[in-house]
Amino acid sequence: MSLWFELAVSGLITGGIYAVVAIGLNLQYGLMRILNISHGEFLMVGAYLTWLGYTVLQVNPLVFLPVVALALFVAGVAVYRLCFYRIVSTAPAVEVIEARSLLVGFGLLYLVQNLAYLTWGADLRGYSFLAEPLEIAGARFNLNRVVVFGFAVAASLALLAVLRFTLIGKAVRAMMQSPTGAQLVGIDTKVLHPVVFGAGLALAGVAGALLSMIYEISPAMGEPYTVTALIVIVLGGLGSALGSLLGGFLLGVVETFGMHFTSPSLKMVLSYGVLIAVLLARPKGLFAR
Amino acid sequence: MTLRNAFGVLLAGGLALAMLPWLLSDFLLALALSCLMYAGLAVSWSMFCGATNYLSLATAAFFGLGAYVTAWGAGALPYGLSVLAGGLVAAGFAALVCAAVLHLRGAYFAVITFGLGELVRHSITYYEKAYEGTVGRIIAEAPESTTVYWMVLLVSTAAVATALAVRASRLGLALRGIGSDEERAQTLGVNARRSKILAFALSAFFAGALGAAMAVRWTYIDPPTVFNPFIGFQTVLIAMVGGAQTILGPIVSAVVFSLLTEFLRLQFPYLFLVILGLLLILLVLYLPGGIASLFVRWRWRRGNA
Numbered sequence: 001m002s003l004w005f006e007l008a009v010s011g012l013i014t015g016g017i018y019a020v021v022a023i024g025l026n027l028q029y030g031l032m033r034i035l036n037i038s039h040g041e042f043l044m045v046g047a048y049l050t051w052l053g054y055t056v057l058q059v060n061p062l063v064f065l066p067v068v069a070l071a072l073f074v075a076g077v078a079v080y081r082l083c084f085y086r087i088v089s090t091a092p093a094v095e096v097i098e099a100r101s102l103l104v105g106f107g108l109l110y111l112v113q114n115l116a117y118l119t120w121g122a123d124l125r126g127y128s129f130l131a132e133p134l135e136i137a138g139a140r141f142n143l144n145r146v147v148v149f150g151f152a153v154a155a156s157l158a159l160l161a162v163l164r165f166t167l168i169g170k171a172v173r174a175m176m177q178s179p180t181g182a183q184l185v186g187i188d189t190k191v192l193h194p195v196v197f198g199a200g201l202a203l204a205g206v207a208g209a210l211l212s213m214i215y216e217i218s219p220a221m222g223e224p225y226t227v228t229a230l231i232v233i234v235l236g237g238l239g240s241a242l243g244s245l246l247g248g249f250l251l252g253v254v255e256t257f258g259m260h261f262t263s264p265s266l267k268m269v270l271s272y273g274v275l276i277a278v279l280l281a282r283p284k285g286l287f288a289r
Numbered sequence: 290m291t292l293r294n295a296f297g298v299l300l301a302g303g304l305a306l307a308m309l310p311w312l313l314s315d316f317l318l319a320l321a322l323s324c325l326m327y328a329g330l331a332v333s334w335s336m337f338c339g340a341t342n343y344l345s346l347a348t349a350a351f352f353g354l355g356a357y358v359t360a361w362g363a364g365a366l367p368y369g370l371s372v373l374a375g376g377l378v379a380a381g382f383a384a385l386v387c388a389a390v391l392h393l394r395g396a397y398f399a400v401i402t403f404g405l406g407e408l409v410r411h412s413i414t415y416y417e418k419a420y421e422g423t424v425g426r427i428i429a430e431a432p433e434s435t436t437v438y439w440m441v442l443l444v445s446t447a448a449v450a451t452a453l454a455v456r457a458s459r460l461g462l463a464l465r466g467i468g469s470d471e472e473r474a475q476t477l478g479v480n481a482r483r484s485k486i487l488a489f490a491l492s493a494f495f496a497g498a499l500g501a502a503m504a505v506r507w508t509y510i511d512p513p514t515v516f517n518p519f520i521g522f523q524t525v526l527i528a529m530v531g532g533a534q535t536i537l538g539p540i541v542s543a544v545v546f547s548l549l550t551e552f553l554r555l556q557f558p559y560l561f562l563v564i565l566g567l568l569l570i571l572l573v574l575y576l577p578g579g580i581a582s583l584f585v586r587w588r589w590r591r592g593n594a
Binding site: 035086091096102104108110111112114115117118227230231234238263265268269272280283 | 407408569574
């Protein structure tokens with residue numbers, strides 16, 4: 001009983017992080033058809049910023065979280081202006097935007113990852129934060145994992161609330177449904193696109209900051225999260241933030257249970273297995289109507 | 290250029306390249322080999338993806354499967370036969386995959402082809418570990434490096450010849466129709482499913498054969514090396530930077546890319562991937578039609594002068 005509980009909770013913790021990464025990526029794809037393959041690299045940057053903040057400036061990582069989010073937001077707006085703006089405004093068709101932004105994403109991936117290697121080296125870095133055990137219903141977890149889970153879920157829910165209840169959220173949803181229609185009713189694409197792209201990177205940064213509290217970090221840590229995020233958004237449906245949240249939890253739980261009952265080396269086989277099964281049965285995602 | 294002329298040029302070029310082992314040093318020959326490999330991969334990739342606008346990231350999977358056929362058959366199969374077998378296994382796998390997932394388009398197709406590659410890689414890793422008790426395999430009797438060069442040259446030339454033939458055939462026409470509007474093509478009587486499966490398997494055949502041919506270059510084979518997703522990414526980059534709708538574009542860009550990568554690697558061992566990333570971004574932003582669009586512009590200007 002307590003084993004099942006423990007597995008479920010640690011699956012949900014992993015899933016919470018997946019959800020934050022995936023929602024950021026999904027916003028960028030849903031709104032602008034930018035399949036940003038370098039998303040994980042910005043997660044890595046967020047993790048390194050938090051690590052620097054803790055080890056050099058001795059700032060509590062949780063306090064540092066908004067700083068990281070803001071820094072990545074600004075970086076996102078800059079990246080959008082410098083790279084993706086030109087693609088979105090010159091490409092003749094949606095497929096062309098997808099293909100070109102994928103290529104630019106690869107370029108950014110090489111660029112950011114190798115700059116990180118040059119700056120910080122290939123060593124694993126880490127720090128210990130809130131590593132004391134906590135007992136919940138007879139099962140033991142590290143306090144930092146529970147805190148990370150709380151923040152991940154809070155960030156996802158806050159974003160969902162913004163999308164659902166505010167005017168800007170309404171504008172974003174309108175643009176996801178119909179870019180042309182949204183422009184016709186007076187939604188300003190020129191402002192909304194960079195802001196949403198920046199928000200996507202800010203979420204990646206937050207996920208990275210949270211991850212740095214529980215795992216060791218390295219310049220190559222981002223890539224697997226990009227792949228997982230792609231799986232999650234396909235599971236939950238492209239353009240659906242709630243789908244990404246649920247898809248993230250689902251994948252986290254499936255992975256944790258699967259790894260426990262088969263073997264840890266099958267982790268990727270399991271997540272791709274889930275992905276392929278879902279795509280074959282429901283090509284538009286699990287929660288598509 | 291007519292098809293016949295194109296084949297003539299290809300044959301002459303192939304024969305000229307076949308002389309290289311007597312002219313070049315070992316280092317330059319290795320460089321030529323990597324140019325040829327990427328030219329073959331990029332041309333075979335754009336054979337399907339360039340015409341149909343489907344973005345496949347499965348090249349690494351086909352390449353790795355081919356390499357593993359060589360590794361498993363080492364000692365039992367002669368080199369030439371294992372290259373053929375590698376191609377056939379990859380083509381068979383591609384046809385199977387294609388039949389299952391070709392109803393997906395765009396980003397979904399890209400993600401699932403990438404996922405399939407990873408799935409194959411992790412399954413092989415698991416199988417080898419659990420049932421064979423190894424992580425990698427050693428290929429003990431490797432053929433001479435000139436034999437490998439000629440084999441890769443042969444496969445790449447065959448890939449270009451096939452791409453030329455497909456382009457001139459009804460199949461090529463059907464694929465381009467699918468690329469511009471799949472539903473309209475179907476309405477006009479194109480059997481989209483059959484055309485896509487056939488073309489995807491054909492393009493996978495060459496990727497698999499190249500993997501099988503190149504496998505003997507690394508004496509030690511393990512899944513992370515041969516299923517390296519960067520082989521697949523690099524192929525897509527080369528084909529798209531060259532201009533995936535053309536055949537000459539990917540060839541030129543494979544040579545440029547391989548030489549550039551090698552040059553940057555030697556000159557700036559630490560900064561080279563940073564520079565490569567920056568170049569890639571600039572290329573996509575300021576030359577979105579690929580290298581091939583330069584030829585078109587040049588020809589257009591000459592025609593108007």
